């Protein structure tokens with residue numbers, strides 16, 4: 001790992017899927033490689049579905065705050081907002097002109113989101129912009145959840161095609177996935193936890209709200225009465241236990257659920273202990289950052305400065321490679 005890039009959309013509250021599937025891994029990588037670990041709040045991606053203009057800036061700031069609270073230290077790593085480095089859009093356009101439409105129409109996320117939202121052209125181009133985000137910094141590793149694997153494969157194709165046609169500028173980056181939490185399920189048990197699906201446990205959500213949502217979350221449908229035995233292997237709550245509870249609790253739940261020794265409410269109360277044990281320190285750091293917002297804004301300012309430098313250098317190479325007329329060549333000698 002020389003350079004690592006990953007991003008998160010400011011489309012809502014950061015949830016435990018983002019934390020366990022991505023951010024936790026980002027923190028570990030940052031500890032290993034420092035400021036070459038580049039993390040981005042991808043606000044231009046967030047507008048590929050209809051968004052509320054009055055919320056976007058706040059959500060972008062909040063996403064940066066939540067990431068810092070979850071352990072990203074801007075004195076170590078690089079954190080910035082995508083729109084503060086306009087070269088992302090320039091490279092994205094160049095890649096758009098080189099990418100067959102068929103490659104984009106087949107993307108699973110595009111197909112899923114097209115069913116939920118009116119289809120904007122930007123939604124189709126989402127993975128091209130993502131390729132530009134990653135390749136602008138010549139990142140070789142992209143730590144993501146499983147849902148992003150297909151997009152990283154497209155990024156590799158984009159790099160390969162560009163290198164073959166113009167000049168060998170880009171690495172072919174690999175996805176890095178934390179298999180223990182590659183696809184955290186949503187509270188509704190109907191698919192992955194996702195900000196846009198209203199099935200989340202927010203990392204910064206207060207204990208009361210988390211409990212209200214958890215209390216009514218579906219479990220094994222065979223457990224209609226307290227006395228019905230259940231099967232933890234098909235229960236979302238047990239999946240969360242595996243992510244948050246200690247071994248002793250895990251074994252107890254695994255055994256007792258199967259013989260109706262504990263009910264679902266008891267099981268969920270047990271989960272709350274492990275869950276809040278993880279979330280409370282994050283929430284304390286978030287409270288500190290809320291009362292010291294300049295720590296967040298300073299991080300974003302210096303992150304964008306650092307990224308701008310790298311981005312400008314890459315774009316000089318790219319423009320030359322594709323044969324554009326260089327602006328600085330027009331100056332008289």
Ligand code: AQP
Pocket residue numbers: 006007008009010011012017018019020021022109143144145146147148181182183184185186192193194195196197
């Ligand atoms: N449920 C998840 N389990 C594991 N990893 C996840 N990621 C997202 N959900 C899970 C990973 O988190 C990083 C940021 O992704 P994102 O901003 O696209 O998160 P989201 O919650 O998926 O956001 P949206 O706005 O609701 O998008 P859609 O509708 O596309 O899911 C990524 O590394 C992602 O893999």
